[in-house]
Amino acid sequence: MKTSITQSKGLFRYKTIRKLLAAVFWLCVWQLIYFAVKQEILIVSPVHVLQKLAELSQDSVFWLTALFSMTHILEGFLLGVFAGSVLAFLTSVSRMLYDIFHPVISIIKATPVASFIILALVWIPSVHVPAFISFLMVTPIVWANVFNGIEKTDKNLLQMASAYRFGAVKTVQRVYLPSIMPYFTAACTTGMGLAWKAGIAAEVLANTHLSIGGQIYNSKIYIETDSLFAWTVVVIAMSVLLEWLMVRFMKTAGQKYNVEQ
Amino acid sequence: MMGKCELEIIDLTKTYEGKNVLDRFSLTLPGKGTVCLYGPSGCGKTTLLNCIAGLEPYDSGSITGTEDLKIAYLFQEDRLLPWISAAENIAAVLRGRKEQNREEARKWMRLVGLEGEDEKLPAQLSGGMKRRVAIARTLAYGGNLFLLDEPFRALDPESKEQMISLMKNKTDDALKILVTHDLQEAEMLADVTYILSGPPVRINKKTVRNL
Numbered sequence: 001m002k003t004s005i006t007q008s009k010g011l012f013r014y015k016t017i018r019k020l021l022a023a024v025f026w027l028c029v030w031q032l033i034y035f036a037v038k039q040e041i042l043i044v045s046p047v048h049v050l051q052k053l054a055e056l057s058q059d060s061v062f063w064l065t066a067l068f069s070m071t072h073i074l075e076g077f078l079l080g081v082f083a084g085s086v087l088a089f090l091t092s093v094s095r096m097l098y099d100i101f102h103p104v105i106s107i108i109k110a111t112p113v114a115s116f117i118i119l120a121l122v123w124i125p126s127v128h129v130p131a132f133i134s135f136l137m138v139t140p141i142v143w144a145n146v147f148n149g150i151e152k153t154d155k156n157l158l159q160m161a162s163a164y165r166f167g168a169v170k171t172v173q174r175v176y177l178p179s180i181m182p183y184f185t186a187a188c189t190t191g192m193g194l195a196w197k198a199g200i201a202a203e204v205l206a207n208t209h210l211s212i213g214g215q216i217y218n219s220k221i222y223i224e225t226d227s228l229f230a231w232t233v234v235v236i237a238m239s240v241l242l243e244w245l246m247v248r249f250m251k252t253a254g255q256k257y258n259v260e261q
Numbered sequence: 262m263m264g265k266c267e268l269e270i271i272d273l274t275k276t277y278e279g280k281n282v283l284d285r286f287s288l289t290l291p292g293k294g295t296v297c298l299y300g301p302s303g304c305g306k307t308t309l310l311n312c313i314a315g316l317e318p319y320d321s322g323s324i325t326g327t328e329d330l331k332i333a334y335l336f337q338e339d340r341l342l343p344w345i346s347a348a349e350n351i352a353a354v355l356r357g358r359k360e361q362n363r364e365e366a367r368k369w370m371r372l373v374g375l376e377g378e379d380e381k382l383p384a385q386l387s388g389g390m391k392r393r394v395a396i397a398r399t400l401a402y403g404g405n406l407f408l409l410d411e412p413f414r415a416l417d418p419e420s421k422e423q424m425i426s427l428m429k430n431k432t433d434d435a436l437k438i439l440v441t442h443d444l445q446e447a448e449m450l451a452d453v454t455y456i457l458s459g460p461p462v463r464i465n466k467k468t469v470r471n472l
Contacts, residue, residue, distance in 0.1 A: 156336070156338060156340050157340060157342065159311075159316055159336075159340075160334075160336060160340040162316060163314055163316060163332070163334040163336075164334075164353075164354040164398075164402055166353075170353075174342060174345075174353060175342070178342070178344040
């Protein structure tokens, strides 16, 4: 037992070192490109980006901007997860509903995000556009994955549940949810990244007040490359952090309810 | 051993993927004892069990006498939930309180010779162990009618003997319909054996064990 704990600790340390080395490698590549280009307007050094981040973070507007962007994107993401799950359930119980919704979902998947952003700017107030776009990007992914999970639920296990009179609630809890969970987790992970990308793009085009996208737009206008890099780092950090928190939450919930990830 | 007629299958007809699996099939079964359906693979025995269990619809005919019965079905495959432990698989079919079910499941794990394996997931068990968990689940669920589809598949001779003895003890007052390919198993367990052929399922021969 002791040996296995020591071994797993060693493995964890080895993995962490490997990841850190990879990060250092890419930071070095970035720095080398910076040395090669030597034009601050095209590329800024990692150190410079860190300095800019430190400078920005001293202003309360920075935190408000990050918070508002996160709120809008999360709002769209959560609505998308909810709508996608409900749609998946409805389309799996009714072929008619599947035939109705499937083309819509396919169109949303195939349409360029920019087209939707421009249309949304015409349809709704610009402040709601990032949330709407995130919602629009997440819904098809969640729908497709959860629908797939429902369809791929083992028919033998469903028959077993029926033979042993599990009832609807127990069948959902014991058979459907554990089958769907890996698909749902994958959809949420992909959806979270996409919600950030599309949401920020919407903020850039909408140039909404107190938004990361708005700041990125301003960086472009005033040719502040360091600011552009710094805000991009903020987006990446927040997306990764939220994805990590979400996976942790799902794992904990899964363990509590005997649901596999 | 054989009681009054309790379960009647009359003119049962079922077509599956264009194939006539059951064609006006009739059979009358007693209220208790062991009835064996012996026949080659694919002759329609499992479909017949599924129809009796109410898991598959049939085109015409009727099955009477199952309305008030509690049916316990041991499927040909183990059909254990892969995401919960062996003991939890047994507890999942029980109706009592959570702690009570857990205790009952542990008892069944002991009875099938799997003490200490309670917390293992099905994937961590051997084929024979999984089969014993599936048997324990069926017996723990209990009932008046046991549908046993190749119940001792994947068991070594010793385990098979133990399971047969356990099954006999725990299902004494019930009707057991046993599907098997093993004639020796049929002769050992059954009060009545129907030798079937098909599809569609036909009774070729009926043998009654001399008691």
